[in-house]
Amino acid sequence: MNSQPSTLVVKNLCKDIGKKNIIKNISFELKEGEVFGFLGPNGSGKTTTVRMLVGLIKPTSGEVYIYGHNLQQEFIQAIDHIGVIVENPELYPYLSGWENLEQFARMVPRIEQARLLEVVDLVGLQNRIHDTVKTYSLGMRQRLGIAQALLGNPKVLILDEPTNGLDPGGIREMREFIRTLAERDNISILVSSHLLSEIQLMCDRVAIISKGQIITVDSVEHLLAEKERVWWKLDPMSIGKTIVSEKMKIVAEHEDVLISHYDGESIANINEKLVHAGVNVHGIEIKLPTLEDLFIELTGGETID
């Protein structure tokens, strides 16, 4: 973990709704200037967590600290440091981008004209800011939404599914933009998403959430490093599986491929046994898993886009 100070600290957060434990003892920290992915399938508890982080709903137990301020006990000081877009930004389509920002700035105390110019610059909308929002692409609208969220000069930005609905070019632009904000302006950004490829490309660290629980928090690099897997293409699979599993842990099984842990020494030996037992070995491949493969392993087969 980097040695930067923590901007957002989440400790043992729980949320019960009725008799259901929706969020179960979630803890993690965001560091200054990092992009942190909050990854989980639909219904895993991302939105409920995000809503607790920004004070929209109250946790059943646990604490949230934003720049050292306890969100429940020092709400105003804590919330002052956070900018958020939960779902899509609300914008007036018939006003210009600039007029939208002016409207929004009225609701935030102590915002000066100079700050409006700054945020327009930060999100790179200088050339189009005086055009009406209805002429903007979805990506530009998202950026204007982020400009609004940045008005109060937050140290932590929370973006719920920021690339939703964007085309591939827009997704790439948004990804680069988010990284720039973190690196250049030292803002911590929490990105909630159900899109693995997004998180993999954009985030420094990731928390994987499944059924209201955090399964792992780690750097993307570390999660994926040194975890080579062996892909076995065998026929018949059932006998093949018995032989492979004597030496290596099976982590996933699909119709025509078996995936096991990798230890370099046993491959030749297993191969020999397979051939001896009359199993056709159509392929043995050593691969690094994608975040998606790992996600399926970690959640015991839960599917994700």
Ligand SMILES: Nc1ncnc2c1ncn2[C@@H]1O[C@H](COP(=O)(O)OP(=O)(O)OP(=O)(O)O)[C@@H](O)[C@H]1O
């Ligand atoms: N007010 C509520 N009453 C009952 N159950 C709820 C309520 N809000 C959320 N849930 C349940 O809590 C779980 C987590 O929901 P949440 O919306 O946080 O998931 P999510 O990961 O954000 O999913 P999505 O990406 O679909 O929004 C779901 O099973 C949902 O049905």
